[in-house]
Amino acid sequence: MKTRVVVLGAGFGGLELTAMLSEALGDDLDLTLVDQSDSFVFGFSKLDVMFGRERPEAVRVPYRHIVKPGVRFRQEAIAAIDPAARQVTTDRGTYEADVLVIGLGADYDVAATPGLAEGGYEFYSVAGATRVREVLPTFSKGHAIVGVCSAPFKCPPAPSETALLLDDHLSARGVRGACEISLVMPFPVPIPPSPDTSKALLAAFAERGIHFVPKRHVRALDPTRRVAVLDDGSEMPYDLFLGIPKHRAPEVVVKSGMTENGWIPVDPRTLATKFPGVYAVGDVTSVGTPKAGVFAEGAARVVAQELIAEIKGGERPAAYAGAGSCYVEFGANRVGRVDVDFFSGPAPTGTYTEASTAMVAEKRRFGSSRRVRWFGV
Numbered sequence: 607m608k609t610r611v612v613v614l615g616a617g618f619g620g621l622e623l624t625a626m627l628s629e630a631l632g633d634d635l636d637l638t639l640v641d642q643s644d645s646f647v648f649g650f651s652k653l654d655v656m657f658g659r660e661r662p663e664a665v666r667v668p669y670r671h672i673v674k675p676g677v678r679f680r681q682e683a684i685a686a687i688d689p690a691a692r693q694v695t696t697d698r699g700t701y702e703a704d705v706l707v708i709g710l711g712a713d714y715d716v717a718a719t720p721g722l723a724e725g726g727y728e729f730y731s732v733a734g735a736t737r738v739r740e741v742l743p744t745f746s747k748g749h750a751i752v753g754v755c756s757a758p759f760k761c762p763p764a765p766s767e768t769a770l771l772l773d774d775h776l777s778a779r780g781v782r783g784a785c786e787i788s789l790v791m792p793f794p795v796p797i798p799p800s801p802d803t804s805k806a807l808l809a810a811f812a813e814r815g816i817h818f819v820p821k822r823h824v825r826a827l828d829p830t831r832r833v834a835v836l837d838d839g840s841e842m843p844y845d846l847f848l849g850i851p852k853h854r855a856p857e858v859v860v861k862s863g864m865t866e867n868g869w870i871p872v873d874p875r876t877l878a879t880k881f882p883g884v885y886a887v888g889d890v891t892s893v894g895t896p897k898a899g900v901f902a903e904g905a906a907r908v909v910a911q912e913l914i915a916e917i918k919g920g921e922r923p924a925a926y927a928g929a930g931s932c933y934v935e936f937g938a939n940r941v942g943r944v945d946v947d948f949f950s951g952p953a954p955t956g957t958y959t960e961a962s963t964a965m966v967a968e969k970r971r972f973g974s975s976r977r978v979r980w981f982g983v
């Protein structure tokens with residue numbers, strides 16, 4: 607009988623995992639990939655949508671394009687997970703698994719920040735980014751705040767990128783002189799593992815007159831008075847608030863009893879959970895790397911290699927390195943890169959490659975190579 611592998615979530619983690627299993631094992635495996643959505647969207651595409659560089663419809667890659675032989679994609683909403691029995695219930699049926707992999711990502715809890723829904727805009731979802739895209743052209747004077755409401759949050763460079771791209775956007779419209787931009791972040795510097803990247807970002811903020819507020823997060827908005835209240839009780843008046851909402855594990859994951867302190871704990875070397883035959887990869891875990899696609903993908907590769915070794919024989923994978931490259935938009939059509947490594951040494955490290963126009967093409971290749979690999983488009 608074929609091994610039944612059920613992968614929950616067709617994000618960076620789920621797509622890479624199923625692609626690798628398909629390539630190594632093809633039809634020798636009974637492989638199901640479940641996601642409630644009909645399409646995949648790269649995280650960075652939300653910035654493209656928000657700043658009008660791409661249309662919201664154009665950034666969706668439909669799952670019907672999944673080309674990997676042996677991958678059975680099911681568009682279903684997962685309603686319950688029993689990790690001990692490795693059983694999954696969806697709105698359409700039930701799955702029994704020999705191996706279960708949870709890659710359900712992180713959801714947003716906008717309501718956790720009082721006033722955010724009424725007085726500000728989150729831009730971390732496609733719907734949120736689309737709303738900001740409509741509002742931005744009407745913002746021509748006053749104070750814009752890009753504010754992180756809670757940590758951990760996806761893609762730590764994204765708030766810095768947003769502030770710089772907002773500067774570009776307002777400058778292009780000739781209204782930058784009438785606007786202020788502030789960036790509120792819970793870190794002492796923009797990218798803590800990489801002093802050089804942080805230095806480059808801080809220099810870019812200084813050059814463009816972006817006010818960086820470190821070691822703070824936004825606790826609440828008061829839409830009537832139009833002020834953002836920070837965690838130390840201080841207040842910042844705003845005219846436009848672009849917020850990174852509190853993140854949380856999807857409800858169905860919390861209900862499954864797999865989470866501790868909000869996220870699924872895993873063995874950082876193998877991504878195994880405490881339930882036999884159950885792994886978790888990507889944003890849904892507390893593995894110790896930032897919540898970013900490259901890390902979800904790297905974790906998925908380790909799980910895939912482990913399963914391939916188990917089923918087909920052969921070399922077991924080395925421990926998960928927690929390493930990956932993140933591209934950082936600096937505005938003015940320049941992109942930098944930070945190569946971070948979380949687990950090799952005693953402390954995380956990061957190497958910075960200076961922002962350039964050449965790197966724009968490299969970032970584009972990062973996206974297109976995944977599109978070709980997972981979807982053949």
Ligand SMILES: Cc1cc2nc3c(=O)[nH]c(=O)nc-3n(C[C@H](O)[C@H](O)[C@H](O)COP(=O)(O)OP(=O)(O)OC[C@H]3O[C@@H](n4cnc5c(N)ncnc54)[C@H](O)[C@@H]3O)c2cc1C
Nearest residue numbers: 615617618619642649684710711761888889897898899900
């Ligand atoms: C603005 C922004 C910019 C970013 N830029 C980058 C970047 O440049 N580089 C980078 O590496 N990362 C970036 N990221 C982060 C990246 O998008 C995420 O970290 C990554 O997608 C996480 O992968 P994952 O596989 O863990 O989860 P996800 O990709 O989030 O996938 C989870 C999947 O689970 C599905 N799901 C959830 N609940 C259910 C349910 N109940 N039933 C069925 N399906 C369900 C969802 O539909 C989703 O498809 C960015 C994020 C944002 C918001």
